[in-house]
Amino acid sequence: MERVGVGVIRHPGATVLSVLTDLVGGRSHGVPPGLREALRRTLPGTDAADMAALLASANGWLPESLALLQTLETVTMATVLEELDGLRPDVVAEEIEAGFSGDPPPAWRAVAARPAAFMTSYRRLVAAVWDGIAPLWTQADGLHARETERVGVAAVSGALEGVMDGLRTRVRFDAGRLHLPNCLPNCLPWRPVAPGRRRLVLVPLASGLTAGMYSVEREDAIWVAYPLPGLGQILDPRRAGAGGPAAAATVPDDALVLLLGPVRAAILRHAGTAPSVSDLAGRLGVGASTVTYHCDQLVRAGLLERARRGREVRLRRTGRGAGLIDLLS
Known part of the structure; x- marks a missing residue:
């Protein structure tokens, strides 16, 4: 990870693309039912039906030019719509042909034949989704700030593997490797790039609790989108407890909590006394299964290790875990 440039x-x-996939793509991203139904009632019917056919025809693949992430930096939705307006239809058609090696399925073949008409329809759909989720996006401002700081702290402290291990998405990070689900063999191939040549961009999604997307098709970056913590x-x-959402969005002062989250930070701190899982569950007031899950993530990140003492399994910090606590104290 130290050789890969990582940003958020x-x-x-x-987020719009994630919501759109949930609404019409046949794959849940965890958009709340009430919001989903309200949004569906506002979508242009014919546009939504056309998009549903496309997302169902190739396991959800979209040309990179239509993924609404042309610029991989923090932008406003006005910029996203301007980029969509400036996208040439022939570029979309060429990407479809290349993505399916010249033999796209019927739904995409129809788009490649009339890309300008499709772009008009797609733009209406994107704008309608944004109108519906803009209040949620604004409400998540504090959470986005906290996540940006969390990834920044991880980068400075050498703990990015812990962040990657904790992403709640189908993209897994394990033993230094990204495991990507549903890589389609008929889409643009992933040409291996030497470390440092392509950056890794993390994109938190304010759409639903099971959201997740990724792309490896760009020459300059790989992006991975995941539910906003x-x-x-x-x-x-x-x-959110008694404080409500506003309190939940407040950035904590504790750098270790910011990086790992409150449960994992507490586990790592208590691990100095070599507790068992049941000890930790009692101290933290959570279930043993919850402790086990978070311990598994800390072990995978190299911050915690298990050691058997007679009939008990004890948890203790690794040198890396102890160093992280010292660094962030």
Whole structure:
């Protein structure tokens, strides 16, 4: 990870695409049912039906030019729509032909034949989704700030593997490798690039709790989108405690909590006394299964290790875990 440039961006286009995939693509990204139904009622019917056919025809693949992330930096939705307006139809047609090696499925073949008409329809659909989710996007401002700081702290402290391990998405990071689901053999090939030549861009999504997307098709970057940490506190205010969503979005002063989250930070701190899982569950007031899950993530990140003492399994910090606590104390 130390050889890969990693950044995080706040990108409304990615969230719009995630919501659109949930609404018409046949794959849930965890958009709350009430919001999903309200949004569906506002979508242009013919445009939504056409998009549903496309997303169903190739396991959800979209040309990179239509993924609404042309600019991989923090932007406004106005910029995203301007980029979409400036996209030439022939570029979309060429990308479709290349993506399917000259033999696109019927739904995409129809788009390649009349790309200008499709672009008009797609633009209406994107604008309608944004109108519906803009309030949620604004409400998530504090959470985005916290996530940007969390990734920044991880980069400075050498703990990016812990961040990658904790992404709640189908893209897994394990033993230094990214495991990507549903790589389609008929889409643009991933040409291996030497470390440092392509950066890794993390894109938090303010759409739903099971959201996730990625792309390896760009020459300059790989981007991985995942649920914005803490989003559940906005989607379900009961999870935010007495302080409500505003309190949940406040950036904590504790750097270790910011980096790992409150449960994993507490586990790592308590691990100095070599506790068992049941000890930790009692101290933290959470279930043993919850402790086990978070311990597994800390072990995978190289911050925690298990050691058997007789009939018990004890948890203790690794040198890397102890160093992280010292660095962030």
